[in-house]
Amino acid sequence: MTRHSSADDESLIAALRLACGHDPVPGHVTAAARAVFGLRLPGAATARPVAVPAPSGVRSAERAGLLRFGAGGLTVELDVDSSGGLVDLAGRVSPHPGPDARVEVRTPDLTEVRELSPTGQFAVVGLPGGWLSVVCHRPGLAPVATSWTLVRPG
């Protein structure tokens, strides 16, 4: 038996609502959950977020769009901006993974492929708000995928 007597407020509210059945899952939510499986990348290393130190004298909120991820010896930096209700993404992979490397910017609904510049940079504009992951494909090595991140136009 589950010990509801030690549950926190939100767990207890969730259990009461679940048992009562008045807030069913919308069909599109279930459909989106099913479609997530199509995004799996067997063998990929997941790059987890690492803290980005705010430069001294700059308020942290001003760097809120800068994200950094690391795995497999690679660092992926993403600068998220928005315009016209859409998301613009500028990124950099370092160290440069080599001339044949490419990145995929993935959302649950679309994938954009980009070659890296000689400095390891790439950009995609006009993405819809939502979950986003950047995958770096390197010949002969496992791909590195940034942990899924929710981005929304400001």
Place this chain on the structure above:
Amino acid sequence: MVDQHTIEAVLAGDQAAWDVLVRRFTPVIWAAVRAYGLSPADASDTVQGTWLRLLESLHTIRDPDRIGSWLFTTARREAVLLLRRSRGERLTADPAEPGGPGGAEHTADPAAAVLTADEGRRLWRAVETMDEPCRSLFRLMATAPDAGVRQLAGRLGMPAGSYGPTRRRCLDRLRSVLALQEAAS
């Protein structure tokens, strides 16, 4: 429940097995994030994000019995992060992430993660033994998930500022009733 065969099929890339997980756990995840007061749109993003997290951690799956509580914990964490973001806090320095679904830290099942129909009925029977305004408050809270505090307070005949403290007191009382029942069983 989810068995080892389903997990192995998911790991082998079987969409139908993944759909079994989705059918089994999406209602729990949805309830978990809605309990934080997320709108349907925010809750939709959070549920999708929770499944994406499982996808990232698939290779760590060992024990099918722990997937439910892992998803529940992950969904709650994503809901809290979204609430913090909406208050303008930074999102880059994530709080500690839960380990993979095979992690040892998820041995304790969160209350709703493995809720059975019997336990759901027992919960509501406990509510029915409570005095007002708690009984009506819980019924309203469960049947009108998108009602605002002002609306809920109005229907309970109390000032909007009293709703939060009253809800806290009622939840504490419900826990006490449940503790007595658990001690007696």
